[in-house]
Structures are given as C-alpha cells and as structure tokens.
Amino acid sequence: MKKTSTCVSFFPLHILLLSCILFQSFSLMKDDLVDQICKQTPFYDLCSSILHANPLAPKSDPKGMALIMVNDILANATDTLSYIEELIKQTTDKDLEQQLAFCAESYIPVVKYILPQAADAISQGRYGFASYSIVDAEKEIGACNKKFPGSSSLLGDRNSIMQKLVDVAAAIVKLLLNG
Secondary structure, three states: OHHHHHHHHHHHHHHHHHHHHHHHHHHHHHHHHHHHHHOOOOOHHHHHHHHHHOOOHHHOOHHHHHHHHHHHHHHHHHHHHHHHHHHHHHOOOHHHHHHHHHHHHHHHHHHHHHHHHHHHHHHOOOHHHHHHHHHHHHHHHHHHHHHOOOOOOOOHHHHHHHHHHHHHHHHHHHHHHOO
C-alpha cells in the first residue's frame, strides 16, 4: 500500500517536470524566432532589444513582431513630435522655427495617419499596404532630416533612430510579404 502511495505522489511530480521542460523548450523556440527574424533585418541589435523587451514578442509570430515594431516606431514618432513642438515654443530664431515647423508638419501625418494605418494593415494581413505606409513614413522622416543636415543637429539622433526603426519594420514586413 505504501508503494502505491509513493508512486501516486511521484506521478504529479513527473507531470510538473515535463510541463516545465516543455514550457522552456517552447520559450526557447520563440526566442529563436525573434533572433531568426531580427537576423534578417539591417539592425539586429536594435530589433532584438525592442522585441525582447516587449513581453508580447516571445508569444508572437512574425506578424505580431511587425506590429510591435510599428507600434514602437509610433511611440518614438509621437515623442519626437512632442519634442519638436517644445523646441518651437522655446526658440526665438525664426529660421530654426521654420525648420522645426517643417519637421512637425512631416511628423504629424506619420503619427496621426501613416503608422496607425500601417498597424491596421498588418493586423488585417495587408502587408503590401503596410509596406507602402512604412516607406511613406520613412520619406517623411527623411524630409525632416534634410532640414537638419549632420548628425549633431537638434533632431539628428532622433531622426537617425527613427530611420533605423523604420528600416527594421520594413524588413520584417518584407519577410511577411515573401511568405
């Protein structure tokens, strides 16, 4: 009788251990998917850090990862637009104010329309339109960047990061387009 009792209590332990092993294997497979996807982008470290920092990414497929990247771009673009608006309020230099206003006008459609439409398109599986939208966002950011030549400008670092984020998202969407 005692032997059966030991086997019965030992049996749940086996199930628990097996569950833990399977869960870890599944998690490693998802981490491998993040790495596989990011290795196919122009900025592996940036891609990997963003996706690994997002708790949803390990549970995600490539479509979910593209959506995470677009949402990260949107957050950065929104922050950059706020930064530009603050700079406009603070400057007394009319030329600088005009340059900043141009950049604000470039970022507004990116934040309000282009990136939200890209996210919707990814969610709906319309990867061609998502790709078009991401390229459009890249053009708007590039136009702003041309107003501030040189990486040491007021917006150089922010625009550079935005360009890299857009390049990563474009690469992931291209993977989705290619199946």
